[in-house]
Amino acid sequence: MDGREHAAKLRALALGALGVVYGDIGTSPLYTLRECLTEGGGFPLVPEVILGVLSLIFWALIITVTVKYVVFVMRADNQGEGGILALTALALRGMRPGHRRTGVVMAIGVMGASLFYGDSLITPAISVLSAVEGLHVVAPALDDYVIPITLTILVGLFVLQRFGTEKVGRLFGPVMLVWFITLAALGLWQIVRNPVVLGAVWPGHAVEMLFNHGWHGFLLLGAVVLAVTGAEALYADMGHFGRKPIRGAWYTIVLPSLLLCYFGQGALLLHEPDAIENPFFHLAPDWAQVPLLLLATAATIIAGQAVISGAYSVTLQAMHLRYLPRMEVMHTSEHEKGQIYMPQLNWLLLAGVLLLVLTFQTSSNLAAAYGIAVTGTMVATTLLAYKVARSLGRWKLWQAVLALAVFLTVDMALFLANLVKVEEGGWFPLVVGAAVFLLMATWRRGREVVRKRLAEDALPFDLLVERLKGGSVQRVPGTAVFLTGNPRGLPPGLLHSLKHYKVLHQRVVLLTVDIEDVPHVPDEQRFELKALSAGFFRLIVHFGFKDEPDIPQALETKRIPGLPFEPMETTYFVSRETLIRSHGKLGLPRWQEPLFIFLSKLSTSASEYFCIPPNRVVELGMQLEI
Template identity: 50%
Template structure:
């Protein structure tokens, strides 16, 4: 692939390289010998994955424990705050299910098996195996299938569209998760007194504004407290659950799946409708998979099976026990009514802290997904700021941050309560989980080479769980579930338009680039072209022809620099490319060099650093005084040339005009840039 790139390694976060200033210095100090040896090696994803597994297995017990605890604060905030509202919505939501003893036991059985089948089995045991050098998430999964390759199968186009649409679906959850989780936490104040009822929404909005306002400062310092707070949160969940189960131990019988079957037999259509609320207990599964690259597969699994899963099950069963036992508990706020009166206010504070952490993790996930989309060419380049020199996952995207804040506040004001927000929540994620299952099938067949008689039954088994959840969530669309669907359609339209527009733009530019590079080099060797001192760096595409900018430069200036670099920035379908593997250089003669700077889709390209690395290969020139030549295309939408629909061409032109300039995206010093303008009709 040759898109606008970025990167990441399949190793845990602490073992990954970081594109910080310190790393940039390290890149310059890499020896020529080591670079040439590593560049000569194969760069297949399988080789990187094998290396990653070895590195992860080599982690010591103490480090593994530290990573597992760290995962609690980043990967499990979303699913960890579901007890605030999930069981409540099973009885208070659209199903109007009566909280009778048999219904409570049936719901608890459904919750137990949802967590076991969806999260523990599907994601933990199988989907997390489908990681791109350790990196999870929808786009990483698509990159692993590599539908961009020329020899891709007949389903490659469909797989790309599925992956992009699945990623677009997640943007709706990025907006809904902070709204529903923070609202649910603050609403706990109403359990103790009605005094706070008029202030729940203002308090919620104030917390959300504060959360989004601090994003530009990064989460490096605050993040150190995420793990301990979430440990306290999960221990509190387990303790409250045990407290409730002690009053009614009979709820443990809900582990028997017969109670789940009996629930459907007894409630028929209502039983199907309530699945939309039961699904809320597993909504964080996709976020956990997307965050896997921060820590690695083993720490994620240890945290889940060692603390998160037991704490969640105990708390859900404790809530159910208190509902059955009575003790003044009701289905309005079963989580808070599980706590003793004296612990209510401290619990509200702890729950608010946990939901803020969950929201922070979701926002960071949105930034990470956006960077992947930009680097894979699915979104236009935009300003991305690295907020930590230690953690590559900590980035800040200003435009997206403020859009998310406005959307989240709008959701709180529009839906008013977390119960109303629950109507909208889950639709996009259930669809995304179904897409993940479909993509995983192709991973089993194409990457793992599993026989059809294993891959197909396993996929059908997962779909047998995913599709009922998806169908039940579709019933929410008229009542608020339309929001994540509309958001997904909008984001998908932007992504697909940008992708198709870039394809058409490359095709139009190729039409105006008839001179093969070898012919140009022959003319350069035979013609009497004036050469001047200095270095010219032309940022070009990967096409083999002579860059139009170079021809225009010669036509207008009649001279050529002593040293010429034709530099192409490439994005590979692996998360990170080590600095030593960054460059591929071809000496074309006459002082002209073809340079490929390779990055992974989780890395931010830095052209000046890549150029300085050329010195390690014996290229003797002053890179600090080099002149960069960049082409700037002005898009002219027209229906006279075959391409996209006119409105999409206008949309692409608008996105192109508002995209970050190449000088900023590639970190090129603007005072050493010469731009060539090109008018291109689509």
């Protein structure tokens, strides 16, 4: 690929990143400055206050987004992939399973991922609601229709998920490009009229704002964080577009447009304080307000779409990394593996989003709930990035500690400023995060207990071989594949099959699927085969946590010498455990047992998860006490 083709590809990827990565942070100007200046009853709209707030927003975008995420965190990629769970997998690399430090690192990562779900609920609600609230300015007579219109848009957004975003996604980039150009143009027009706002780049204004207003100034940080919501998406979507396109789009389009829009709103308020009702829509002249309302609504729908897709992606990673039970996954594109639809999760998200809108009613009320989800994930990312920098990045101790001190100080200040808003709505993401954390912890611990119980009941291979030599078991043509989570002993399903059918296939494959802590496993490293005796083989198939674990396709794609997998001659045997409570005697605490059993019932079968055709599967039921 020559230089021109490479540059054209980077531009195309950067345009795509505008639509997927920057939808959330790109719609923040709709409400951020208004919330900052009305925080805690409101600040006097005098030049010192406006410049101080603009300075805080400016430096939040520079320190948190540009320096922390764009410069530093995006360097911690897991084979090009990013996101809180990919970072957790990196941080856990080389750590001893079961060690206390391993548990702490895992808990930080799971809590960060759990809070992301709170963000996934709040972002569509606050984004669409803030855009539709432009009716207050454009057509005040339609105020009563703000909630119904918002609910209608959100329902339509979630209903359309099942059709996929491949075609609509092509429009996301161009629409967001128009959106950012509009932000820049509206802001620049006001800055030219009142260029004094450019003085806000001096950090002294931010420091004075914090110290001159004491506790009220500190609480202001809880609204300033709204300017950096969506920063995690830069890192989470790195695997889709690459580091260079995301960075290029940020430096050349997104950051300049955001700053121009914020400073433009500040310039407007300096000479028109009454515009504080909705400074964003007051930026536009009367003739442009209706088109701006429509464009803003489109941009917020895109922002919501990006977060919903992100929730699917995080959930799929969590399933593969064994933090969540298996759920139905539908691929909506023949070309892009990352475009998926998860029906169960989709309807849960829709119910949560609609409940949010009906409960909080306005974007201002939702803003109080937004910050905790965002800043909690940011704190988790900083801590995990420090661990990766020390263990894998080979940073010197003083370098890592210095970066940790700077970023963690900013993150904790933003988090604590939001923590005081628990009663105002901050309880919501905390409740969601705690619930998801409990589900993840229960599922992972429960599956460990199940694996130990199955290993205890496993029959040694040598004993089975001795029985086969006696000729008491008849062998039949074909290949039997027994799925087992234990790569050493014999699976219980094999013993149950022998007990009931009294026959065994000529070739028996004991197959274990191993999901690695890397996004993708190369084809040449996919299989690990060991020939045993008496026609038995032990096969370990390796997938990355972003690969689709399609077992039949993997076996057909790469033919294994001496082990034919003819589709019509291969039968897959899958065990389905019926779990029985042991009242805390064997592993799980008594209160966790019913929750784990409930999650197990929700989990889709292994045959569905591993894409095995239903007409080639034999499911063997067994009871297991946990």
